[in-house]
Amino acid sequence: MPTFAIDFETYYDRAYSLKKMDAWSYVHHPKFDCYLMSVYGTVPQASSLPCPDFQSSNIQQSTSHTLFRWVGHPKDFQCWEKLEGALLLAHNAAFDSLVFRRLQELGVIPDWVGQAVPSEPSPHQSTNPIFHQSSRDLRWRCTASMAVYLQAPRSLKGACKQLLGIEVDKTQRSKACGQTTGDLFEADAMTDYALEDARLCFLLWEKHHHLWPEDEQELATLTFEWGQTGIHVDFQTLEKCIQTLEQQRFDAVQLLPWVDDFTEDTPLSHRQLALECRKAGIPAPASLAMDSPLCEAWENKYGEEYPWVNAMRIFRRTNMLLSRFYAIRNRLVVSGGATPPGEPSSVAAGVDRGISPKAQSLKPMVFPYSLKYFGAVPGRWSGDSGFNVQNMPRGELFGANLRKCFQPSDGNIFIIADLCQIEPRILAWLIDDAAFLDLVQSGVDIYEAHARSTMGYTDPEPLKEKDPAMRSLAKARVLGLGYGCGPKKFMTVAKNLGGIELSFAEAKQTVADFRSKNTRISRLWKWLDRDFKHSAGGDYSIELPSGRCLNYFDVQKTSRGYFTARTVRGGRERSLYGGLLCENLVQATARDLFAQHLLEIHRSGIGRIVFHVHDEVIVEVPKERAGETKEQILEIMRTTPDWLSGCPVDAEAGIFNHYTK
Structure with a gap:
C-alpha cells in the first residue's frame, strides 16, 4: 500500500491560532491560508505512476518501493492520483484531515480525491444510508495518537526525541507567526522545515x-471522525437556554454594589469584592474560581444574609454555563454539504450577516467537537478544544438544560447505553472475590452485594427498599475506598456520592472497617506497591488482562522516602503508590473493554456513534428500528471477552429523543 506522511503549514498570528480556537473554526475562518503542503512517503514500484513533478520530487529507488518527496503550495501539487488507495499519515491527523477537506471545499484539492466508494451493506446493517459505513480511498493514521499510545509525548518534537532520539528544532515555525506567504518563501528555510516535519x-x-494494534489505530481515527461529523443541535432550545441564563446573569449583576455598567465594570473583580466585604465586616474568599471549595463555603455561609453574596454565586454559575452554551453556538455548522468557497460556516457568522436566529433554527445544525485519544494515563479519552463532551452538567441548572440541546437528526433517535458499575466488577474479578461475584452474577445490585458480603446485611428484602441509607454508604464505600482513599478524602467522597455527612472519626472507622473486611483488595495494593518499589532504578510495567501494558518509566526513591515515576516518556515525575496503581489497572482494563465494545458497535453498522462519555455510548439509529437496535447494542455491551472471562459484565440502555443521563 502506498504510504504518505502529509503536513500542512497554515497562517497564524497572535489572535488567530489553534491555541485560541478549535480546529473547525480555525480552518473556516476568513484568515485561513494553507500556504505549504509537504508529502513524504513510499509507493510500490509496480504501482508507481507518472507525475509531472517526478524529477523535482527527489525520488530515490529501493528494491520494492519508490521514495516520494514533494513540498510546495498545495495548488501546485499534480500527483493527487498517487493518494488513491494510500495510507495517509499526519502528526495530528484530526487537524490535517480537516485542512484536507477544507482545501477540497475551496477547490484547491480535487473533490474526487478520497471520494467515498459505496459498498453493499451486510445483512445485519441498517439500510439507512447515513449509518452505512462506506469504504474510503484515503485512510488517515495519526502518529501523535500512536505516540501517546506508546506513552510518549503527543507533540512531534517530544515524540521524536523519545521515540527516535532526534532533536527537532521548531524555531522556523515560531518565526512564521504573522508572516505572509511572500515573506515565508524568501528563503528555503520554511520549505525545508515543512518537508522535515513530514519526513x-x-x-x-x-x-x-x-x-x-490495528484496532487501536482504527479507534484513534474514528475518534476524530466522530467529532468532525458532530452532534445535531436543536437551535431553538439552545437559544432559549442562552436567553434564560443571560437574563439571570443580568439580574444578578444588578445586585453587585461595585458594578454600575456591566459592559465596563468587572463583576468578578476580587479587589472590589474585598472592599465590599470589608464594609460588611465579613472575610473575602481567597479565590473566585468555579472549583474553589473555599469560595463555595463562603457563599453558603453569607449568601442568605447578604443578597449580593448570593448574586455573586448566581453570576459565577450562570457565567460558567453561558461559556459552554456560547461555545456550542459559535461552532455550529449547517448539516450536510460543503461550505461554499469563501463563505463562513458557523452560525455566529450567519447571524453577523443579518440572518435571524428564527431562520437559522429552520436549518439542521451540527456541533463539531474534539476528543483526545489516550488523553489520560489509563488510556481513556479526555476533552479537547475548550469544550469537553465528557463533562457536561447534568439536568436543569438555572432553567437551562445543556444536554437537552443535543438531539438526533430527523427520523432518528438516540440509544444511550453504558456499562453498569464496571470498575467495581473488574476490581472484584482481579482479586478473585468469588462470593461477591456470585452475588452480582445472580442479579443482586452491586452495592447490595457489597453490603451483604462486608457490611453484615442479611435481610432477604432488597437493600434499596429496606435501608436506602445503608445502600448509600455501601455505594460510597465501593466507589471511594477501592483505591486506598484515606479518611479525610472519604468524608468528601461520602458526601458527593451518597449525600452522607461523616465526621473524621466516623470516616476513619469506615475506612478501617473496609480494609479489614476486604483484605484481598488491600493485598493487591501492597503487591503492586512492593513490585513498583522494587523497580527503583528502572522501569515498571503492569500487563493488563487485554494484553496491553501500563508502563511507568524511571522509578526513583526520593530523599523524602516516597517513590516516583514518569507515566509519559521524558515527562514529569509523579508520586505513585499501590492504591493509585490499582486504580490505573482497573480503569485501564475498563477502558479496553469499552473500547472493544465501541469498535463492535461501529463495525456492526447498526447505527452511528455520535460520541461517548467514559463508559457510556450515544448511538443515533432510525426510529423504526430503535427497539431492535437497543437490544443489539446491549448484546454487544454485555458480552465478556475471552481475556476477561468470569467477570460479570452488564449494561443498561434507553431510547431518548435528546441526550440525557
Whole structure:
C-alpha cells in the first residue's frame, strides 16, 4: 500500500491560532491560508505512476518501493492520483484531515480525491444510508495518537526525541507567526522545515507502527471522525437556554454594589469584592474560581444574609454555563454539504450577516467537537478544544438544560447505553472475590452485594427498599475506598456520592472497617506497591488482562522516602503508590473493554456513534428500528471477552429523543 506522511503549514498570528480556537473554526475562518503542503512517503514500484513533478520530487529507488518527496503550495501539487488507495499519515491527523477537506471545499484539492466508494451493506446493517459505513480511498493514521499510545509525548518534537532520539528544532515555525506567504518563501528555510516535519512523521510510523494494534489505530481515527461529523443541535432550545441564563446573569449583576455598567465594570473583580466585604465586616474568599471549595463555603455561609453574596454565586454559575452554551453556538455548522468557497460556516457568522436566529433554527445544525485519544494515563479519552463532551452538567441548572440541546437528526433517535458499575466488577474479578461475584452474577445490585458480603446485611428484602441509607454508604464505600482513599478524602467522597455527612472519626472507622473486611483488595495494593518499589532504578510495567501494558518509566526513591515515576516518556515525575496503581489497572482494563465494545458497535453498522462519555455510548439509529437496535447494542455491551472471562459484565440502555443521563 502506498504510504504518505502529509503536513500542512497554515497562517497564524497572535489572535488567530489553534491555541485560541478549535480546529473547525480555525480552518473556516476568513484568515485561513494553507500556504505549504509537504508529502513524504513510499509507493510500490509496480504501482508507481507518472507525475509531472517526478524529477523535482527527489525520488530515490529501493528494491520494492519508490521514495516520494514533494513540498510546495498545495495548488501546485499534480500527483493527487498517487493518494488513491494510500495510507495517509499526519502528526495530528484530526487537524490535517480537516485542512484536507477544507482545501477540497475551496477547490484547491480535487473533490474526487478520497471520494467515498459505496459498498453493499451486510445483512445485519441498517439500510439507512447515513449509518452505512462506506469504504474510503484515503485512510488517515495519526502518529501523535500512536505516540501517546506508546506513552510518549503527543507533540512531534517530544515524540521524536523519545521515540527516535532526534532533536527537532521548531524555531522556523515560531518565526512564521504573522508572516505572509511572500515573506515565508524568501528563503528555503520554511520549505525545508515543512518537508522535515513530514519526513519525521513518516519515520515515526515506519519504526513504531507495529507496536500500535490495528484496532487501536482504527479507534484513534474514528475518534476524530466522530467529532468532525458532530452532534445535531436543536437551535431553538439552545437559544432559549442562552436567553434564560443571560437574563439571570443580568439580574444578578444588578445586585453587585461595585458594578454600575456591566459592559465596563468587572463583576468578578476580587479587589472590589474585598472592599465590599470589608464594609460588611465579613472575610473575602481567597479565590473566585468555579472549583474553589473555599469560595463555595463562603457563599453558603453569607449568601442568605447578604443578597449580593448570593448574586455573586448566581453570576459565577450562570457565567460558567453561558461559556459552554456560547461555545456550542459559535461552532455550529449547517448539516450536510460543503461550505461554499469563501463563505463562513458557523452560525455566529450567519447571524453577523443579518440572518435571524428564527431562520437559522429552520436549518439542521451540527456541533463539531474534539476528543483526545489516550488523553489520560489509563488510556481513556479526555476533552479537547475548550469544550469537553465528557463533562457536561447534568439536568436543569438555572432553567437551562445543556444536554437537552443535543438531539438526533430527523427520523432518528438516540440509544444511550453504558456499562453498569464496571470498575467495581473488574476490581472484584482481579482479586478473585468469588462470593461477591456470585452475588452480582445472580442479579443482586452491586452495592447490595457489597453490603451483604462486608457490611453484615442479611435481610432477604432488597437493600434499596429496606435501608436506602445503608445502600448509600455501601455505594460510597465501593466507589471511594477501592483505591486506598484515606479518611479525610472519604468524608468528601461520602458526601458527593451518597449525600452522607461523616465526621473524621466516623470516616476513619469506615475506612478501617473496609480494609479489614476486604483484605484481598488491600493485598493487591501492597503487591503492586512492593513490585513498583522494587523497580527503583528502572522501569515498571503492569500487563493488563487485554494484553496491553501500563508502563511507568524511571522509578526513583526520593530523599523524602516516597517513590516516583514518569507515566509519559521524558515527562514529569509523579508520586505513585499501590492504591493509585490499582486504580490505573482497573480503569485501564475498563477502558479496553469499552473500547472493544465501541469498535463492535461501529463495525456492526447498526447505527452511528455520535460520541461517548467514559463508559457510556450515544448511538443515533432510525426510529423504526430503535427497539431492535437497543437490544443489539446491549448484546454487544454485555458480552465478556475471552481475556476477561468470569467477570460479570452488564449494561443498561434507553431510547431518548435528546441526550440525557
